[in-house]
Amino acid sequence: MPVPLLDDEFRLWTEWLREELGHRWGPERREILRTRLEPRRAALGLDSFDALLFHLRFHPEREAERALLVPHLTNNESYFCREQGSLEVIRDEVFPALRQQLGAGGQARLLSAACSTGEEAYTLSILAAEAGVFTAPGALRVTGVDVDPAALGRAEAGVYGEHAFRGTGAAWRARFFEKQGAEQWSVKPAVREPVRFRPANLVQNDWWRGLPPQHLILCRNVMIYFDADAVLRAARGLWEALAPGGYLFLGHAESLRQVPVPFNLERRPGALFYRRPEGDA
Structure with a gap:
């Protein structure tokens, strides 16, 4: 059964993402955010997305974790000679x-x-x-x-x-x-x-x-x-x-x-x- 992204967790994550990356995550994108965060939660063996955010903010290896998480949250679609x-x-x-x-x-x-x-x-x-x-x-x-x-x-x-x-x-x-x-x-x-x-x-x-x-x-x-x-x-x-x-x-x-x-x-x-x-x- 998928681990849910709870109301308070979603609010805290969207606040952090707005401050750190400038990203907007409206309620209609809640499930998208959950699926983007899930690989890092599972890889770390954490039981909630609240625990993942705590790890990202306070763990001694938080900078390394940030480097691993950011690719899941950003859109890297690009190609040559665009526009x-x-x-x-x-x-x-x-x-x-x-x-x-x-x-x-x-x-x-x-x-x-x-x-x-x-x-x-x-x-x-x-x-x-x-x-x-x-x-x-x-x-x-x-x-x-x-x-x-x-x-x-x-x-x-x-x-x-x-x-x-x-x-x-x-x-x-x-x-x-x-x-x-x-x-x-x-x-x-x-x-x-x-x-x-x-x-x-x-x-x-x-x-x-x-x-x-x-x-x-x-x-x-x-x-x-x-x-x-x-x-x-x-x-x-x-x-x-x-x-x-x-x-x-x-x-x-x-x-x-x-x-x-x-x-x-x-x-x-x-x-x-x-x-x-x-x-x-």
Whole structure:
């Protein structure tokens, strides 16, 4: 018989998840949450979800447990060249503008926030290659950040199956990836070289510390899972991470219209994006 997620347990878990990850878990998703938590409860031999939360909050090995639990709670669905309209604006407008702004010796710094398993970060590196910009050594730095250590491990490995290429063609894949076995492909060294990954939780304060100001940030299809407070915390962090004049692209279903952070909204055919005003300190 399944172990139930009791009323008080559900309330405590949703409060913890809202604070730690910014996630919304309404009552209609109670059974989904129970099934996501169940593998760790069973693996630890605990008799309740209350005991699992206590373990996660107070056990000496709580950080290791958190790393094991987070992959069960996050959505790591991603693929290459997602939301093509935004990518075309980045390749054809943003990259040339950055190249002119930065000059011959500058470094373009691009961030994939909530990068999941790395497809978006590598897509940015590929877009720069397609645009023929930032080709000098050190002229491009792409950083991917995510809260899920398991997803970051897969991103570092840079090996992908057929499903990750559903938005691309075979010729594109052959240009930027090498065949690995029967059904996998690995990122070619030239694409991998400017890309780095690091852990970060977008709803925590100061997650951007240690990063130089970024010229472009992609943060797509993550804030749809956040409550209003977490959206505000994430938006403030993205503002801090951006250089003045920098570009922020969200997913098609996401908006900062009701968020009191002074981004400027710009529109292009097939794409919306935000900018931190020039000269802003």
